[in-house]
Amino acid sequence: MASRAIADTATTTVVRKRSFSESYIGEWLTTTDHKKIGIMYMFVGFFFFLVGGMEALLIRAQLAEPNGKVLSPEVYNEIFTMHGTTMIFLFVIPMLAGIGNYFVPLMIGARDMAFPRLNAFGFWVVLFGGLFLQSSFIFGQAPNGGWFMYAPLSETAAGCNHAYTCTPGMNADFWILGTTMLGVSSIAGGLNFVVTVFKLRAPGMSINRMPIFVWMMLVQSFLLLFALPSLTVASLLLLLDRHFGTHFYQYTNGGDPLLWQHLFWSFGHPEVYILILPAFGMISEILPVFSRKPLFGYTFVAWSGVAIGFLSFTVWAHHMFAVGLPAVAQAFFATSTTLIAIPTAVKIFNWLATVYGGKLNLKTPMLFALGFVAMFLIGGLNGVALAVVPFDYQVTDSYFVVAHIHYVLFGGTAFAIFAGLYYWLPKMTGKLLDERLGQIHFWLILIGMNLTFFPMHILGLLGMPRRVYTYPGDLGWNEMNALASIGAFLIGISIMVFVYNFIRTLKSGQKAGTDPWDAFTLEWDTDSPPKKYNFLTLPVVRSRRPFFDKKNPEIADWKTVVH
Amino acid sequence: LEDSNPGQSLKKRYMVSQERLHQLEQHEKGMEDGITASDSGDEPPVPEERSPEKGDEQTENEKEEVVPEAAAEDSAGDESSTAAPKRRRRRKKVFQPEELEAMLPRPSLWPLITAFSVAVVLAGAISSRIVLGIGFVLILVSVVGWLRERR
Numbered sequence: 001m002a003s004r005a006i007a008d009t010a011t012t013t014v015v016r017k018r019s020f021s022e023s024y025i026g027e028w029l030t031t032t033d034h035k036k037i038g039i040m041y042m043f044v045g046f047f048f049f050l051v052g053g054m055e056a057l058l059i060r061a062q063l064a065e066p067n068g069k070v071l072s073p074e075v076y077n078e079i080f081t082m083h084g085t086t087m088i089f090l091f092v093i094p095m096l097a098g099i100g101n102y103f104v105p106l107m108i109g110a111r112d113m114a115f116p117r118l119n120a121f122g123f124w125v126v127l128f129g130g131l132f133l134q135s136s137f138i139f140g141q142a143p144n145g146g147w148f149m150y151a152p153l154s155e156t157a158a159g160c161n162h163a164y165t166c167t168p169g170m171n172a173d174f175w176i177l178g179t180t181m182l183g184v185s186s187i188a189g190g191l192n193f194v195v196t197v198f199k200l201r202a203p204g205m206s207i208n209r210m211p212i213f214v215w216m217m218l219v220q221s222f223l224l225l226f227a228l229p230s231l232t233v234a235s236l237l238l239l240l241d242r243h244f245g246t247h248f249y250q251y252t253n254g255g256d257p258l259l260w261q262h263l264f265w266s267f268g269h270p271e272v273y274i275l276i277l278p279a280f281g282m283i284s285e286i287l288p289v290f291s292r293k294p295l296f297g298y299t300f301v302a303w304s305g306v307a308i309g310f311l312s313f314t315v316w317a318h319h320m321f322a323v324g325l326p327a328v329a330q331a332f333f334a335t336s337t338t339l340i341a342i343p344t345a346v347k348i349f350n351w352l353a354t355v356y357g358g359k360l361n362l363k364t365p366m367l368f369a370l371g372f373v374a375m376f377l378i379g380g381l382n383g384v385a386l387a388v389v390p391f392d393y394q395v396t397d398s399y400f401v402v403a404h405i406h407y408v409l410f411g412g413t414a415f416a417i418f419a420g421l422y423y424w425l426p427k428m429t430g431k432l433l434d435e436r437l438g439q440i441h442f443w444l445i446l447i448g449m450n451l452t453f454f455p456m457h458i459l460g461l462l463g464m465p466r467r468v469y470t471y472p473g474d475l476g477w478n479e480m481n482a483l484a485s486i487g488a489f490l491i492g493i494s495i496m497v498f499v500y501n502f503i504r505t506l507k508s509g510q511k512a513g514t515d516p517w518d519a520f521t522l523e524w525d526t527d528s529p530p531k532k533y534n535f536l537t538l539p540v541v542r543s544r545r546p547f548f549d550k551k552n553p554e555i556a557d558w559k560t561v562v563h
Numbered sequence: 564l565e566d567s568n569p570g571q572s573l574k575k576r577y578m579v580s581q582e583r584l585h586q587l588e589q590h591e592k593g594m595e596d597g598i599t600a601s602d603s604g605d606e607p608p609v610p611e612e613r614s615p616e617k618g619d620e621q622t623e624n625e626k627e628e629v630v631p632e633a634a635a636e637d638s639a640g641d642e643s644s645t646a647a648p649k650r651r652r653r654r655k656k657v658f659q660p661e662e663l664e665a666m667l668p669r670p671s672l673w674p675l676i677t678a679f680s681v682a683v684v685l686a687g688a689i690s691s692r693i694v695l696g697i698g699f700v701l702i703l704v705s706v707v708g709w710l711r712e713r714r
Contacts, residue, residue, distance in 0.1 A: 123680030
């Protein structure tokens with residue numbers, strides 16, 4: 001009897017019930033895999049890019065002609081505030097975090113991030129923080145004080161004693177709490193990147209052999225860790241002012257409104273480099289591959305990023321020249337701002353030297369990378385112009401500044417993100433994006449961008465202030481505003497081309513293989529998409545181009561060049 | 564290979580001599596043939612016979628690999644070093660894909676729940692104290708759940 005029971009048991013197939021984490025949805029909700037988390041970051045980032053883009057189109061529709069009536073003044077304030085907040089905190093940072101999450105471990109030959117659950121937590125905080133911020137529209141209380149939320153404008157009526165110049169509703173509270181929450185995510189992410197890069201590099205990958213993208217993510221992570229506490233403190237003080245009767249920023253009660261500006265911009269300017277440094281990293285990966293040359297001046301490119309990181313903490317008050325700083329302070333911040341142009345120029349010259357004499361392959365990633373260099377150069381140069389104090393007095397808070405930030409962050413960071421997506425999506429999806437559609441996307445967005453933002457330089461010089469709801473028709477601003485609006489809609493069309501290309505590629509794209517670009521770095525030495533564990537055996541690195549070495553053992557870098 | 568002539572051009576400084584290149588190529592060939600390198604990075608690799616005992620000990624999942632010793636340590640900033648990586652014999656297990664997947668962190672719902680709890684606290688901060696209280700309870704539960712979860 002007993003032996004029969006054993007025999008029955010032996011022949012019975014045991015069907016194990018699938019756990020929640022093995023279902024399709026559950027797999028994504030519970031994942032701790034850096035690649036899946038990276039993809040989710042990118043999807044969320046791109047979703048918010050579309051949201052922020054719609055807000056931008058509403059702004060441009062309102063300003064397309066004088067005395068526009070598309071939006072009410074109150075809604076216009078909410079829309080431009082949320083456009084800036086969304087693009088900076090919910091598009092660029094998550095998108096860069098996503099690309100970094102996916103590729104940093106692959107590039108350094110690691111199997112995952114150092115703290116996978118903290119990584120997942122960081123992503124979910126971004127998602128909920130973003131939804132929290134955007135939900136303010138549902139309650140009719142969207143933030144409306146600009147993405148910088150200047151105090152005392154953002155105080156309650158009791159705080160500034162002038163109800164009509166304050167923010168009595170919950171609008172500013174949404175912004176304060178939402179950005180604080182996003183800051184938690186960024187700090188978690190920054191910590192994770194720092195530990196991952198320092199502790200999980202593959203055998204042989206010394207600091208001086210790391211891909212430049214990894215370098216820049218490392219510097220960016222340090223900037224996040226050191227810059228964000230300033231914003232968090234500033235926000236919490238504002239919250240205390242608004243709800244608990246303190247007077248940190250209230251002039252009438254002995255507080256100092258400039259304290260907000262100092263605290264905010266000591267976060268806000270490193271933030272600009274937080275947004276651009278990973279873009280530098282991506283460009284430094286793409287240009288050499290599509291020029292068929294090693295990166296020129298690797299050491300200078302890497303350490304100039306570190307120099308930018310340090311200097312970024314010394315320039316914040318150039319946003320405040322017009323508040324009446326002492327002359328010594330103005331001289332100091334003008335000098336430090338000009339100084340930061342040097343390491344930035346070092347990068348640009350090295351990129352040009354990389355491309356110079358190369359066998360150029362002008363595929364879409366390369367086009368976006370070259371577009372980045374050109375657009376960022378314009379943004380950088382007018383940034384240096386803004387460091388000249390008398391000139392800054394003339395154009396501060398005008399559309400010239402709007403033009404500058406968009407050449408840097410749209411022509412710069414957004415172009416680099418698109419370059420990175422065209423370059424790395426084949427690795428993530430296993431399929432190549434359509435080249436023709438990619439080129440259409442590039443040319444449309446390049447033309448659209450310059451149509452939108454170049455006229456803003458002229459508008460600024462003609463005296464058009466930023467953040468104005470509308471303008472009369474007799475100031476000579478009409479044509480430039482119309483051009484800018486046409487350009488904005490052209491950018492919108494180009495984004496639709498990209499979305500169509502992406503969906504079409506997922507459905508029926510050409511197979512990419514593991515290494516469609518004949519690239520140099522370790523991420524291309526994996527399957528497309530990579531397995532969960534990334535590498536079956538951890539690679540051994542001997543130079544800055546380990547995958548190039550593997551493919552070309554006879555001319556491997558480690559045989560001919562000492563790193 | 565240490566550059567003793569400061570007058571040399573940068574290009575020359577970073578190029579490896581033909582003799583050294585030959586040594587490195589021999590070294591590489593030796594590695595491919597399953598021959599381990601000598602302990603001294605400056606000396607040309609010396610073939611070393613594998614002991615029969617060690618060969619017998621190898622299981623299906625294990626194999627001998629040559630791992631640069633320097634790589635195991637942090638060789639940060641050692642840009643001027645021109646010596647080939649110092650090598651030593653190390654037994655390194657080569658894992659099967661299933662083993663690797665099993666070693667990676669297990670999925671967890673707690674990061675999501677914790678993040679949601681933080682969002683509830685923030686929503687409570689600008690809506691009602693009840694929501695705020697629920698948020699704090701959720702945070703407590705999620706943190707405890709996260710800490711208690713088996714890796």
